[in-house]
Amino acid sequence: MKAEKKKVDLEFIPFENLRKMTIRDQVKYIIKKSKENKILIFDSKLTPQEEAKLISETMKHIDNKFSGIEICSLYSDNNTSFTGKVMDFFFKTFTGKSRGTSIIGPAKVIKEIKRDPESISILMK
Amino acid sequence: MFEGFFKSFRTFFNKLFKSKKNIRLGCYGSPNAGKTTLANKIAKDIIGEEVGVASNIPHETREVVEVEHIEIENEGRKLSINLVDTPGIATKIDYEDFLKFGIKKKDAKNRAKEATKGVIEAIKWLDKMDVVLVVIDSSKDPYTQVNITILGNLEARNIPVIIVANKIDLKKSNINKIQKMFPQYKVVGISARTGKNMDELYKTIFEVVK
Numbered sequence: 425m426k427a428e429k430k431k432v433d434l435e436f437i438p439f440e441n442l443r444k445m446t447i448r449d450q451v452k453y454i455i456k457k458s459k460e461n462k463i464l465i466f467d468s469k470l471t472p473q474e475e476a477k478l479i480s481e482t483m484k485h486i487d488n489k490f491s492g493i494e495i496c497s498l499y500s501d502n503n504t505s506f507t508g509k510v511m512d513f514f515f516k517t518f519t520g521k522s523r524g525t526s527i528i529g530p531a532k533v534i535k536e537i538k539r540d541p542e543s544i545s546i547l548m549k
Numbered sequence: 550m551f552e553g554f555f556k557s558f559r560t561f562f563n564k565l566f567k568s569k570k571n572i573r574l575g576c577y578g579s580p581n582a583g584k585t586t587l588a589n590k591i592a593k594d595i596i597g598e599e600v601g602v603a604s605n606i607p608h609e610t611r612e613v614v615e616v617e618h619i620e621i622e623n624e625g626r627k628l629s630i631n632l633v634d635t636p637g638i639a640t641k642i643d644y645e646d647f648l649k650f651g652i653k654k655k656d657a658k659n660r661a662k663e664a665t666k667g668v669i670e671a672i673k674w675l676d677k678m679d680v681v682l683v684v685i686d687s688s689k690d691p692y693t694q695v696n697i698t699i700l701g702n703l704e705a706r707n708i709p710v711i712i713v714a715n716k717i718d719l720k721k722s723n724i725n726k727i728q729k730m731f732p733q734y735k736v737v738g739i740s741a742r743t744g745k746n747m748d749e750l751y752k753t754i755f756e757v758v759k
Binding site for chain 2 (some may be wrong): 472531
């Protein structure tokens with residue numbers, strides 16, 4: 425008997441799409457996509473406050489079918505060069521976001537996201 | 550009307566004479582990091598009573614618990630603290646995980662439901678803290694999203710932080726890894742279970758509060 429292959433959808437979300445949304449809408453969007461078993465990759469890093477809001481809202485949606493999410497936010501500014509810091513400053517000033525990457529997906533699909541400061545590995549269920 | 554006046558007067562009076570050295574000290578971290586064991590250790594050292602029940606089943610603490618006016622002393626100085634033990638913060642809660650600990654399905658579902666509310670409460674209480682002990686299990690990988698999110702939120706609120714590297718009595722404990730991952734924070738290694746190095750923690754709390 426052939427084992428059923430599991431399909432995982434990855435969706436890349438450009439920063440421009442997020443900028444148009446309020447935090448509330450961003451969170452709603454992420455939870456909706458996670459419930460559809462999609463893994464989202466953002467080309468910017470959520471702020472700690474956005475992460476906290478996302479966690480709080482996720483908790484309200486947890487039930488027998490949806491057990492929550494896995495998040496991984498990585499900064500792109502691990503180098504502490506002057507140029508890097510200046511770029512971060514302007515990026516944050518004008519966009520309100522941090523340079524970096526965020527990966528968010530449903531906990532039913534992602535077992536764990538392991539990271540070190542410069543790389544990540546996703547363990548699937 | 551008189552009630553409102555007296556309430557305002559009392560608030561003003563309390564603010565005027567409130568000791569500056571009365572702080573709200575929160576214990577934050579992931580489930581099973583040892584927050585309640587630490588809160589119990591602090592409370593037992595000082596008032597001889599425990600704050601809550603600690604267990605190896607995740608999300609044992611599902612409500613915020615505050616013990617008021619615990620007085621700690623260090624080198625002749627006194628500090629009055631309101632000790633706050635918070636539920637572990639998590640991004641996922643699956644009732645099926647509780648079944649592995651022998652909890653019945655119905656109880657596991659209830660526990661999961663309560664745990665989700667606990668996480669929301671813990672996040673809400675962040676704004677009320679004066680100093681926070683971020684408790685990390687030093688025998689596990691410290692570089693988790695929950696730890697990063699907690700620290701980021703405290704930094705954004707300008708709340709002083711002490712990272713408590715708990716469980717140093719375990720063989721796998723690695724404080725250096727925590728210090729390397731979070732170099733900008735003061736890290737104190739302790740064992741809340743055995744009481745090892747608690748004096749160092751009390752000393753650090755005074756340093757941070759001064």
